[in-house]
Amino acid sequence: MILRFSLPFRTTWGQRLLICGSEPSLGAWNLDQAVPLDYNLDTGIWSREITLPDDQPGALEYKYLLLNEQANSTEWEWGPNRTVAYDGHQFQRLVLEDYWRAPAEPENELFTAAFTEALFRRPAKPGKAAPTARVADSVVRFQLLAARVEPGQQLCVLGSDAALGAWDGRKAVVLSNATYPTWTAEVALEQPDRALVYKYGVWDPQERKIVLLETGADRVLPPATDRKTLRVRSDDKFRYPNNWRGAGVALPVFALRSHRGLGVGEFPDLKLLVDWAVSTGLKMVQILPINDTVATHTWVDSYPYAAISVFALHPQYLNLEAIAPLQDKAAQQELDALRDQLNGLDFVDYEPMMNAKWKFIKQLYKQEKKAFLADPEFQKYREEQKAWLAPYAAFSALRDRFGTADFQQWPEEYRTPKLVDQLTQETATDFDEFGVHFFTQFHLDKQLREAVTYARQHGVVLKGDLPIGIYRHSVDAWTQPELYHMHQQAGAPPDDFSTTGQNWRFPTYNWERMAEDGYAWWKQRMGQLARYFDALRIDHILGFFRIWEIPGHSVEGLLGHFSPALPLHQHEIEQRLGWFDYRRLCEPYIRWHMVERIFHGQAQAVFDEFMEADHHGAIRMKEHVRTQRQVEAVLDAQCAAEPSLVDHCKWLKTGLYQLINEVLFVPDDLRPDHYHPRITLNKSTSFAELDETSRRRLYDDIYIDFFYKRHEGFWREQGLVKLPPVRYATNMLICGEDLGMVPDSVPGVMKALGILGLNIQRMPSNPRTEFGHPNDAPYLSVVSPGSHDMSTLRGWWEEDREITQRFFETMLGHHGEQAPYYCEPWVVREILVQHLHSPAMWAIFPLQDLLALHAELRRNNPQDEQINVPANPQHFWKYRLHLPLETLNDNAGFIEDVKKLITSSGR
Structure with missing residues (x-):
């Protein structure tokens, strides 16, 4: 033949x-x-x-x-x-x-x-x-x-x-x-x-x-x-007359509110949100990360981007009644009373909610243990997921046994996972410590997959979120520390959210080690996400090209540098700048007038406690407070001894950190005599007090070239090496969060790999424009009026009247008109319509911005609608929808209004 x-x-x-x-x-x-x-x-x-x-x-x-x-x-x-x-x-x-x-x-x-x-x-x-x-x-x-x-x-x-x-x-x-x-x-x-x-x-x-x-x-x-x-x-492909375009809604699972919840959104609540999406014509439900973040059993664990396991699901999303009815009537009455109490709050009260969850999860585990362990469905799940499930159960139980997730503080024999199999055997006398976590994860997986199947059957895409980093005290770091640079910290350079950068405190990835086995860890991680999602947002996709790596001694992000990078050798700096003085360029530049400007009347007292005179009028920090971490430790100890000093210590920290940031070059941690220009060095006092020739050479010749030209080809190669194994590990639709300081090579690599970019109107990709227009977005992209890291439309509208006025005239076309003081429903409608008519494949809206279409549905105070404040590292993630989803599904007028907007846009 x-x-x-x-x-x-x-x-x-x-x-x-x-x-x-x-x-x-x-x-x-x-x-x-x-x-x-x-x-x-x-x-x-x-x-x-x-x-x-x-x-x-x-x-x-x-x-x-x-x-x-x-x-x-x-x-x-x-x-x-x-x-x-x-x-x-x-x-x-x-x-x-x-x-x-x-x-x-x-x-x-x-x-x-x-x-x-x-x-x-x-x-x-x-x-x-x-x-x-x-x-x-x-x-x-x-x-x-x-x-x-x-x-x-x-x-x-x-x-x-x-x-x-x-x-x-x-x-x-x-x-x-x-x-x-x-x-x-x-x-x-x-x-x-x-x-x-x-x-x-x-x-x-x-x-x-x-x-x-x-x-x-x-x-x-x-x-x-x-x-x-x-x-x-x-x-060749079917030739349609137009591109397919869809619209979606974004809301974290924890923010969902239903009558059956326990003060927090749960996986079965996703079905209610899917019902609402179907009735309005929305085709996607986008959520935030849902992995387990329980490290301290305090409100700090509310941060969804610091998971103790990139595979395990968070127990807060478990619906207790879906497992089995409580046989203890008194316990059931207690649970019902707690439900009424927690559901009556207008925010997620994390600690009481989690205390209640754990109490009744443990009671249900004891009640159902025999049948659960014998369940063939559980046995199948345990075998399929054993690579991560057993270490996770062991880690979680040991965390509670020793009172910390920092495994370096555990007894020596537990600091590595060598005892996992022994600890998690069902015959062990203390198995229940570990078994309850098998039980919880099995039912979380079951409830989430039921919601996923429901969404698919109703033609709705469930879109998940992949955090760029891992938590320092996590199962992942415990079991495979060789995959991470534990002595470093990941973050982001300064942006509109934070002028000193963001320090997430996650270890950075050891990409060279990950490449040795073909990025097996990433493929396993993506496979687990594909179990639940058909689309995925990759948080800070720029991290696959280069990550902002911050030394362990820093609290803020200004003393970081991109990694990998091509640092400057001392001779290159000397040749291009005309001179090189390590103390002037690489050590904090502190002068008395700076101390006075920052600390005012307390300048002398602060100097006496933390500083010492150096040569020729220079000042340096005392040896025990030379780094930001040292300052943090000293002041935290003072606050612990005298709680009334909290505000004073916070003020001191800010000022001392500012002085320590006064450097112009950051030494490379791997290559001697190699240096990175400090990010935003042109805004420092150290830079301002250089002579004019040095300022011009340093900024125009060195800084601009280093951050905007020197690395383009290099970072493009990095992205093309790391992203494809992750991108093609599954068949999910991949969207990248590519906001911030974006190298020119990133959009081309994302396009080549079929990864959708993100376009947010108030954070345009073109630095020469104040606002972006949804009409300018490419097809392979997502347009959105905001994200969980921003204020909602209503909140943003009230932040700066001058910016609002310019937006009202230039973007909405109301030239010469006075912008309304508040973001009225008709203004919201105009903004949403702009996004809906964009050529982008997806237009996705925070539910808060959709509710702003109706004055009687939205919250009174727009500040209460914001989910996260990135500039505040101590932010408590507690936002909760103020309307039950059942009420939302019964509001025919609102549903019809949203549906008309979507239908008329051709989405």
């Missing part, structure tokens, strides 16, 4: 097409053995023939790749491996007429799980097999890869041959979706010796008619002269 590959493709000089596949004659997936295709200059078609055995049916997998000899690079075509079945008894020749699947095409993202598993999910029952042509000499198998087909519709093919209806839409051949998203049908053409002209359409099986015919020129199938031939026509 002859198998012929045929592919039209116009190459440039130095490019060649190859094919690689499962057959030995196609290289057996050995890239070095890939088979080159031959090019026909007249037709522009690349082709190759191989011989297959005639005596038995078979199947093979294959894929095309583009070789660029000049760049010495190889690029696979986009998509899964192509598969084809063959039968030498029926046909002597199999002709595969393919199209090159171009990478980095926006339409490719329609084949991610968000679309195939949720938005265009096919019915659970198996689709009908592809229509098979009658026995004939020449048969064409029409094959089209198309995900964007509504569940109640099908694809069909219509053409000039009588077998395709002779352009009579009522006689179109309906394709099978048995192998969705691939649609197929076999047709024996009436006149195979004539060129066939045809098109694909969307077929409504209820009305039995074509409801949409694809755009563009007719497709043409050349005539066939060979007999006993099966032609597999794998066509």
